[in-house]
Amino acid sequence: MPGFIDTHIHAPQWPNAGLGLDLPLQDWLNTYTFPLESKYKDLDFSKKVYEDLVTNLINNGTTTSVYFGSIYQDSNLLLADICNEKHQRGFIGHVSMDDKDNNPEYYRDKSAQDSLNKYESFINKLLKSNEKYSIKQTPVITPRFSPSCSLESLKGLGELAKKYNLPIQSHCSESDWENSYSINKYGKRDAQLLYENNLLTSKSIMAHGTLLNNSDFNIFHKTGTTVSHCPISNAYFGNAIFPVNDALRKNVNLGLGSDVSGGFSPSLYDNMKDAILSSQHLQNGVDNSVVSEIRGVTNSKITSKQAFYLATVGGAKVVNLKTGKLKEGYLADLQIVENQPNPFQKNDKQDILDNLIYHTRANDIKKVYVQGYLAKRG
Ligand code: GUN
Ligand code: FE
Numbered sequence: 199m200p201g202f203i204d205t206h207i208h209a210p211q212w213p214n215a216g217l218g219l220d221l222p223l224q225d226w227l228n229t230y231t232f233p234l235e236s237k238y239k240d241l242d243f244s245k246k247v248y249e250d251l252v253t254n255l256i257n258n259g260t261t262t263s264v265y266f267g268s269i270y271q272d273s274n275l276l277l278a279d280i281c282n283e284k285h286q287r288g289f290i291g292h293v294s295m296d297d298k299d300n301n302p303e304y305y306r307d308k309s310a311q312d313s314l315n316k317y318e319s320f321i322n323k324l325l326k327s328n329e330k331y332s333i334k335q336t337p338v339i340t341p342r343f344s345p346s347c348s349l350e351s352l353k354g355l356g357e358l359a360k361k362y363n364l365p366i367q368s369h370c371s372e373s374d375w376e377n378s379y380s381i382n383k384y385g386k387r388d389a390q391l392l393y394e395n396n397l398l399t400s401k402s403i404m405a406h407g408t409l410l411n412n413s414d415f416n417i418f419h420k421t422g423t424t425v426s427h428c429p430i431s432n433a434y435f436g437n438a439i440f441p442v443n444d445a446l447r448k449n450v451n452l453g454l455g456s457d458v459s460g461g462f463s464p465s466l467y468d469n470m471k472d473a474i475l476s477s478q479h480l481q482n483g484v485d486n487s488v489v490s491e492i493r494g495v496t497n498s499k500i501t502s503k504q505a506f507y508l509a510t511v512g513g514a515k516v517v518n519l520k521t522g523k524l525k526e527g528y529l530a531d532l533q534i535v536e537n538q539p540n541p542f543q544k545n546d547k548q549d550i551l552d553n554l555i556y557h558t559r560a561n562d563i564k565k566v567y568v569q570g571y572l573a574k575r576g
Contacts, residue, residue: 199554200522201261201531201566202466203513206367206405206426206455208266209277210235210244212251216462223373223435223460228302231459235293236305238268241276248280251464253576256286257560258465259533261568262517264289264367264403264426264455266340269307271320278324278335285573287333287531289517291340291367292320294355300345310350314358321362333569336365341397343369344380344388349395356396365401365517367426368392371414372406374437389414398423403516405455407445408436415448424451424516427508429472431460439480442473442500442508453513454505467558470505502555503548530570537562 211231218230238244255263263281265288267274274292281288294317296307307313321337328334339359341347347355359366370388371377380391389410392398400422407425410418418425427440445452454469455461461469477500483493514522521529537558539545545553566573 199259199533199535200510200524201533201568202259202509203262203264203453203517203522204255204260204456204464204466205264205403205424205453205513205516206266206428207255207263207458207464208460209248209251210238210268210273211459212247212254212464214459215464217459219434219460219462222375224375226435226460232302232305235268238270238273241272244270244273244276245280248277249284250576251458252280252284252286253574254464256284256566256573257563257575258467259535259558259563259566260286260464260466261531261533261566261573262287262289262513262519262521264291264338264517266291266293266342266367269293269295269305271316271323274320275323275327278327281335282327282331282333283574285333285568285571287335287568289336289338289365289367290324291338292317293340293342294351295342295346296348296351297346306346307351310348310354313351314354317355317358321358321364333571337362339364339366339397341368343372343376344391345376352391352395352397359399359401360396363401365403366397366399367403367405368397370404370407371409373435374409377409387411387414389417393417393421401518403453405457406432406436406440408432408438408440410445412448415445415450418450419448422451424453426455426457426516427452427473428455428457428461428469429476430463430469431455431457433472433476435460439476441480441495441498442477442504443497451512451515452508453516454508465560466509467555470502470509470555473505473508474500474502502552506551506555530567532567533563534565535562536564
């Protein structure tokens, strides 16, 4: 099968996978996330965690990951080195967060200018280290989200993305709190704010988007901005269910993201299953005191084939690469899965796909290749 593309994952949050998910987003960030991310100044700790994470992703058939790193340049470069050593393709985001009100003093950039200077040097070092390797690691412009960045840094990051023609990632309209933040502060929606700062382009990947509205989808369509759908994480922090079918009907491209550790699982198999389950909830509605006719949102449920599309072809479009398909001229990003079809009855093609999606475990994935190179499993 084609390897999977995880279009949104926070590498430094791996040790917290599954922790603190009963808290709302803002409290979770302050209690669990920022304290952990601040430890990545320590390169020994970074190495231990990142080696384990990349191995786990490969074990689960993920051949390309779009990473948020931390605010520490050397640790982010180390993540790129580890991807190179293990033969995984990474998009490596050096996180920008300079706002003094929404980031703790112990974990933020000193100033917008400091953040931009560090960024430019990160880009150049990563592009240089790529020269030695066949599988390229791509730097990604990464404003954490609108509450954590000053206007000056958003503007500068948009300029950097243009100067180096780089992909961009952020969180956009993820939760009620986050979605209302830029409306209250700037009198405009997240999408508009990012658009005005040249951060929505055909190389932009916006995570979550659970509360995107029609005008946001219009901007996404017009600019070619894509969404990383993170169904597991959205169940905890999203305050709503992302409408996959509605976005696809509006010609907005979508991939799948694990959002570790807002999501507890690094497996895109788990995320495919949850994308299907959450779409069923959206279609059926969830409040049993409401009559069925108006309980849910019609035409919302997605099929297993669509979930597979999100993890493969959709993800490939998000990262603008010829991957996600077994086809001549495409990158040889593969997972060899030994999962016998259900032995009790005859299986047609659809049954085989359903069985693969619902029942493949890491143990069933025997080999993983990235660009034809054997990836190192644990
Ligand atoms: N918004 C800003 N930072 C984060 C993060 O680390 N995880 C999630 N899910 N949302 C965020
Ligand atoms: Fe995230």
